[in-house]
Amino acid sequence: MYIYPEDLKAKPMLWLWQLRDIGIIGVALILSVLALVQGLGMAPLVITVLYAFLVIQMDGSSILDFLLRMANFLFLRQQFYKWGLEE
Numbered sequence: 001m002y003i004y005p006e007d008l009k010a011k012p013m014l015w016l017w018q019l020r021d022i023g024i025i026g027v028a029l030i031l032s033v034l035a036l037v038q039g040l041g042m043a044p045l046v047i048t049v050l051y052a053f054l055v056i057q058m059d060g061s062s063i064l065d066f067l068l069r070m071a072n073f074l075f076l077r078q079q080f081y082k083w084g085l086e087e
Contacts (some may be wrong), residue, residue, distance in 0.1 A: 013057065021055045 012019045016070040025048065054064040073079075 016056045017059060018055070025052045
């Protein structure tokens, strides 16, 4: 028995993450644990957990997507305003 999503072009998901993000989190977690064992500190592990939290998908969007859109709107993309009277 196969269960297909309604939209076959949707990105593959596993629990709350996209499969691409699961791969990134898994590799980063392994490297973070190795860094912790070698005595390089907790920073890589904290960054990995923060990334895992930011990419949780809810209704097709994540916190990271929102932060990127906000940074583009406020800082990275030029806003264009056209003033004039419409007749």
